[in-house]
Amino acid sequence: MKILVLVKQVPTDLGAVKLNEDHTLDRTAAGVQLNPVDKNALEAAVQLTEQLGGEVTVLSMGPATVKATLKECVAVGAHRGVAITDEAFAGSDAWATARVLAAAVRHLGGFDLVLAGKQSFDGGTGEVPVMVAELLDLPQVTGVTALEGAADALVCTQVLDGGQAKVQVALPAVVTVDEYVNTPRYPSVKSKLAANKASFDQLTNAELAVPEVGLAASGTTILSATRPPARQPGARVEGDTPAQVAENLVAALVAAHVL
Amino acid sequence: MSTDIWVVVDSRDGIASDASLAIVTEAATLAASCGGSVVAVVVAPDGAQVAAQAGEHGASTVRVVQGEAYAQYSTQAWTAALADLVRTHQPAAVLFAGTAIGADLAPRLAARLGIGLVSDATALSVAADGRITFTKNTLGGNLLTECVVAATPQIGTVRTGLYKKGAPTGVAPQVVVEDVPAPAPGGVQVLSFTPDSSDGEIALEDADVVISGGRAMGGAEGFDALRALAAAFGPGAAVGASRPAADAGWLPTSQEIGISGKTVSPDLYVACGISGASQHLAGMSGSKLVVAINSDPQAPIFEVADLGVVGDLFEIVPALADAVARHRG
Ligand SMILES: Cc1cc2nc3c(=O)[nH]c(=O)nc-3n(C[C@H](O)[C@H](O)[C@H](O)COP(=O)(O)OP(=O)(O)OC[C@H]3O[C@@H](n4cnc5c(N)ncnc54)[C@H](O)[C@@H]3O)c2cc1C
Ligand SMILES: Nc1ncnc2c1ncn2[C@@H]1O[C@H](COP(=O)(O)O)[C@@H](O)[C@H]1O
Numbered sequence: 323m324k325i326l327v328l329v330k331q332v333p334t335d336l337g338a339v340k341l342n343e344d345h346t347l348d349r350t351a352a353g354v355q356l357n358p359v360d361k362n363a364l365e366a367a368v369q370l371t372e373q374l375g376g377e378v379t380v381l382s383m384g385p386a387t388v389k390a391t392l393k394e395c396v397a398v399g400a401h402r403g404v405a406i407t408d409e410a411f412a413g414s415d416a417w418a419t420a421r422v423l424a425a426a427v428r429h430l431g432g433f434d435l436v437l438a439g440k441q442s443f444d445g446g447t448g449e450v451p452v453m454v455a456e457l458l459d460l461p462q463v464t465g466v467t468a469l470e471g472a473a474d475a476l477v478c479t480q481v482l483d484g485g486q487a488k489v490q491v492a493l494p495a496v497v498t499v500d501e502y503v504n505t506p507r508y509p510s511v512k513s514k515l516a517a518n519k520a521s522f523d524q525l526t527n528a529e530l531a532v533p534e535v536g537l538a539a540s541g542t543t544i545l546s547a548t549r550p551p552a553r554q555p556g557a558r559v560e561g562d563t564p565a566q567v568a569e570n571l572v573a574a575l576v577a578a579h580v581l
Numbered sequence: 582m583s584t585d586i587w588v589v590v591d592s593r594d595g596i597a598s599d600a601s602l603a604i605v606t607e608a609a610t611l612a613a614s615c616g617g618s619v620v621a622v623v624v625a626p627d628g629a630q631v632a633a634q635a636g637e638h639g640a641s642t643v644r645v646v647q648g649e650a651y652a653q654y655s656t657q658a659w660t661a662a663l664a665d666l667v668r669t670h671q672p673a674a675v676l677f678a679g680t681a682i683g684a685d686l687a688p689r690l691a692a693r694l695g696i697g698l699v700s701d702a703t704a705l706s707v708a709a710d711g712r713i714t715f716t717k718n719t720l721g722g723n724l725l726t727e728c729v730v731a732a733t734p735q736i737g738t739v740r741t742g743l744y745k746k747g748a749p750t751g752v753a754p755q756v757v758v759e760d761v762p763a764p765a766p767g768g769v770q771v772l773s774f775t776p777d778s779s780d781g782e783i784a785l786e787d788a789d790v791v792i793s794g795g796r797a798m799g800g801a802e803g804f805d806a807l808r809a810l811a812a813a814f815g816p817g818a819a820v821g822a823s824r825p826a827a828d829a830g831w832l833p834t835s836q837e838i839g840i841s842g843k844t845v846s847p848d849l850y851v852a853c854g855i856s857g858a859s860q861h862l863a864g865m866s867g868s869k870l871v872v873a874i875n876s877d878p879q880a881p882i883f884e885v886a887d888l889g890v891v892g893d894l895f896e897i898v899p900a901l902a903d904a905v906a907r908h909r910g
Contacts, residue, residue: 336721336859347724359841416688417697443840445719447700447738449688456692461768462656464685467834477772481835482654483600483680484593484784485776492768501841502834541697545714545727556871556887567890568900571872572908574888580790580849580870581814581908 323376323473323493325367326427327400328438328451330357331384331391336444345547346413356391357446359439361398361506363499367437368399368507370471377401379430383411383422389522397509397517404430408526413537416446420453421539425530427458434493435476440465440500448498455496463491467502584617584711587672587734588640589663591654591682592623595630599746599787600678602638604739606747607705608676609639615707617673620644621754622666624659626652629756636754638746643754644670650764653774657767659686664693665761667734674713674735676705679844680786683738691736698736699728701844703743703867713737721840721863741786742846743867777835785836788819791847791868793838794831795823795861797854797876797894801831806898807853813905814849821845823855839864853894857882874898 333339334353342348367378380395382388383406392403406426414422427436436458438451448464455462467486468479478497480487491497509517527535559574561567575581586608590601608619620642621635628645635643646662667675667690675690677683679701691698704716713735717726730736785791792807792814804820811818820836827837838845840860846867853874855861862885865871873886874894883889890897 333720336723339720339723341724345726347720415697416700417691420692440841443721445717445721445724448684449691449698449700452685452688453692456660456689462685462689463769465681481681482774483591483598483682485774487654487774488772490770490772495768541691541731542699542728543731545708545729547724547726549723550718550725555884556889559888559890564892564896564900565904567892567897568904571888571890571901572904575849575870575872575905576908578870578887581905 323370323374323434323471324432325370325376325378325435325437326430326433327360327364327367327378327380327395328423328436328454329360329364329380329382329391329395330439330442330446331355331382331388332357332442332444341547341549345544354387354390356394357439357442359441359499359501362501362503363437363439364395364398364400365504365506366469366499367435369504370435374471374473379404381423381426381430382406383419383426392522393517393520394509396520397513398507403520403522404525405522406525406530408535410527410535413540414535415540415542416449417453417541418535418539420450420457422530422532422535423450424454424457425532426525427454429525429530436460436494436496438496438498440498451496451498458496460494460496461491462496463489464498466497466499469497469499469503583671583673584615585620585670585672586612586617586713587620587622587675589675589677589683589686590621590623590631590635591678591680592625592631595625595627597631597634598678598680599784600680600741602634602746603744604676604678605635606639607739607744609747611705611707611713615711618642620672622646622663624651624662628758632754632756636752637749639750640754643756645756645758646761647758653771654682655764655767655769655771656685656689657769658764660689660693661764662761663690666759667694672734673711674737677738679738679740687736687738696732696736697730698738699730700738702737702739705739718867721859722866740844740846740867742844777833783817783819785819785821785838785843785845788817788845788847790814790818790849790851791821791838791845791865792818792851792853793821793823793855793865794826794853795855796825798826798831804831806895806902810851810898810902810905813902813909815909823861852882852886853898855882856880857885
C-alpha cells in the first residue's frame with residue numbers, strides 16, 4: 323500500500339506568535355513542531371504498511387524549516403519525505419494550500435491512501451484535507467478514531483453528532499484521524515541518527531504549475547486582526563466552611579444572573 | 582445573486598439538531614438587518630418534520646431534498662445536492678453549525694464550488710456592502726480576526742453553543758421540495774451507527790451550564806459529584822471533562838472539552854480540578870462566566886476564572902450542589 327501523509331509544521335507556543343501591523347503573523351519567537359495530531363496520522367500509516375506492506379511518504383508545504391519536521395517523521399517510520407517550499411505560496415489560506423497540496427499529490431502520483439490530521443494546532447479547522455479530497459475527486463472520512471485496513475478498503479470509526487458511525491471507504495481515499503486513533507511511537511537514538519542523514523525531495527511551483535497561488539489565491543479575506551483582551555482574573559470566593567463557601571458562591575452566581 | 586441567507590439544518594430520525602436550529606434563529610436576526618430572508622436547507626430521508634422545525638425557529642422558506650438515498654449522512658450525496666441548489670438559487674450565504682457533519686461537509690461544498698470558506702466563526706455580522714462577515718478566534722484564542730469569503734456565497738461554519746435556538750414563532754414556512762439528480766455512490770458505505778447512550782441528557786454544546794472535571798476526579802465514580810451538581814442546576818446542565826479524564830475513560834470521549842474535543846460556550850462553566858492548560862481553555866474560553874474550583878492557588882485556571890474557589894473539590898462541589906438546590910427550591 324502506498325500511503326501519503328500530509329504533515330504540517332506549526333508553532334510550539336501559540337501565545338508567542340506576534341501580530342504585525344499589516345495583520346500578518348510573526349512566528350519567529352514561537353518555535354516549531356510537527357502538528358501533534360499529524361503524528362497520529364503518520365503512526366496510522368506506518369502501522370498499515372507494517373501490516374500490509376508498502377511505503378509511507380510524508381508531504382509538507384511550508385518554509386525551508388519544514389525539513390526538520392520531515393526528519394522527525396522519518397525517525398518514526400516514514401520512508402520518504404517531500405517538502406513543498408516556494409516564496410510564492412506565502413499567505414496561503416486553506417483553499418490556496420489545498421490546491422498546492424492536491425497538485426503535489428497528483429504530481430507524485432500513485433497513492434492508495436492520503437492520511438492527514440483532523441485539524442491543525444494553530445487554528446486550523448480541518449479544511450485542508452477535505453478540500454484536497456474534493457480536488458482529487460476522492461472519497462473522504464474525517465475525524466477517525468479507529469481504523470482497520472485491508473488492501474482495497476478501510477473500516478473507520480467516526481464520532482458524529484449524537485453517536486458513532488462505522489464506515490467502509492474504498493481506496494484510494496482521504497482519511498483524517500484524531501488523537502484517539504493510536505499512540506504514536508517515539509523515535510530511538512538510532513532512528514534519529516538515521517533520519518539526520520535523510521534527504522528530501524523538494525517541489526516548487528516550477529514543477530507544480532498551480533495557476534494562482536499565495537495570498538492572492540486565498541479563498542478568504544481578512545478585514546481586521548486584533549489580539550483579544552486578556553480575560554481579567556476574577557474574584558476569590560472564600561468562607562470558613564465548605565457550606566459557607568458554597569453560599570457565597572451561590573450569591574455571586576445570582577448577582578451575575580447565571581442562577 | 583439573491584440576498585437569502587441559507588442555513589443547512591442537519592437532522593436525525595426527523596429531529597433537527599439544536600445546533601443548526603440555533604443558527605437558523607441567529608440568521609433570522611441577521612437577515613432582518615440586511616433585508617434578506619432565511620432559507621433552511623434540509624437533506625433527509627423525509628424532510629417534512631424537520632422543515633416544520635426549521636420554520637418554527639425562524640426560516641421563512643425551507644428547501645427540502647429528500648428520499649431514501651439520504652437515509653444516512655454521506656459527504657458525497659450531501660455535497661452534490663447542496664452544490665446543485667446553490668448553483669440554481671445563488672444564495673448570498675450558506676451557514677452550517679460547526680458540528681462533526683458541518684466540519685465534514687462545508688469545506689467539501691466550498692471546494693466543489695471552487696471557493697474558500699470560514700470555519701468555526703464565533704460571531705456573525707453584516708458588512709456595509711451587505712456581505713456576511715465572520716469573526717474568528719484563532720491561534721488558541723490569541724488572535725481575533727474578522728473575515729469574509731472572497732467569492733460568493735459566503736460559506737461558513739459557526740461554533741456550536743454560542744447561539745441558542747429561539748422560541749417557536751408559530752409561523753409555518755414555505756416548503757419547497759427540490760428535485761436534484763440522484764446521488765452517485767460515493768465510495769463510503771455506512772456499516773453501522775451507534776447512538777450515544779446519554780439518552781435524555783442535554784448535549785454539551787447546547788447546555789447553559791457545563792460542569793467539567795479533570796484529572797483530580799480520580800475515577801469514573803468521582804464524576805458522580807459533578808452529575809449531582811449538574812442535576813441541582815436543572816435540565817440545562819451537562820457534565821464535561823478535560824483530556825486526561827476522558828482519556829482515562831471516566832467520561833465518554835464525546836464529553837471532552839478543548840482543542841481536540843468539543844467547544845462549549847455556556848452561560849456558566851464550572852471547572853473542577855482542572856489546571857487550565859491552553860488546550861483546555863481553547864474549548865471553553867467563550868463561556869460567559871467561569872468558576873474554578875482547585876486546591877492549588879497557583880493553578881492557571883484562576884487566571885481566566887471570574888470566580889475562584891481554592892479548596893478540595895470533593896468538599897466544595899457537594900456543598901455547592903446543596904446550596905444551588907436550596908436556592909432553586
Ligand atoms: C495536542 C494536544 C491536545 C490536547 N487537547 C486537549 C483538549 O482538547 N482538552 C484538554 O482538556 N486537554 C488537552 N490536552 C492536554 C492539556 O495539555 C492538559 O494536559 C490537560 O488539559 C490537563 O488536564 P487537567 O487539568 O484535568 O489535569 P492536570 O493538569 O493534572 O490538573 C489537575 C488539577 O486538579 C487540581 N486538583 C487536584 N486534586 C484536587 C482536589 N481534590 N480538589 C480540587 N482540585 C484538585 C490540581 O491542583 C490541578 O490543577 C492536549 C494536549 C496536547 C499536547
Ligand atoms: N501546509 C500543509 N502541509 C501539509 N499538510 C497540511 C498543511 N496544512 C494542513 N495540512 C494537513 O491538513 C490537516 C488539517 O489541517 P487544517 O486544515 O489546517 O486544520 C493537518 O493535520 C495536516 O495533516
